[in-house]
Amino acid sequence: MIHHVQIACPRGTEDVLLSFYSGVLGLAQKPKPPALAGRGGCWFVGRGIELHLGVEEPFAPARKAHPGLLWEGLDALAVSLAAAGHDVVWANDELPGFRRFHTFDPHGNRLEFLEPTA
Template sequence: MIHHVALACPRGSEETSRAFYVGLLGLVEKAKPPALAARGGCWFTGYDAELHLGVEDEFQPARKAHPALLRPDLDALAARLAAAGHPVVWGDDEIPGMRRFHTHDPHGNRLEFLAPAA
């Protein structure tokens, strides 16, 4: 089982990150330990895993590597993301038994969301 996945974000992007990961994706922000809080970034939890965003001064978004999160509300999530202006690119059936799409967070990091096919 995975405890967390870490992605990078630009310095000063915490509010934008919160709006996306909490506001759109429905994750819950988790307080960072005091020793790590001064570094910036945000931690989120949901769906039995954590997603940590860490500040990188020379930030480059993850365009190929990505977390893949199981979501029971795949169609509703895709609609929310599209309505908010985030690209939703549905995958073909390369993963048997799964429906999936990719999008990007506000920083350009690639994200994948999956659900079992009906």
């Protein structure tokens, strides 16, 4: 079992992250412990996942490496992402037993969303 996944972000972009991870994905922002809050970034939780967006300097987006997030309601998420201006690249025929797509967060980090087929 995994506690959380860390994704890198540039310093000072918490508002952009909040808009995407809470506004588009619907995850709740989780307060960082006081000892870590001064480092920047932010944490999100929901749908059985926890994502930590941590400042990395110099920042470089993860264009290949990515978390694979199980997500009920994949079609609705794809619509929300597209409406917010994010590309959705379906890859349903590549992984038996799952429907899935890739997208990128506002900083160019790759994210994969999967939903088991019936």
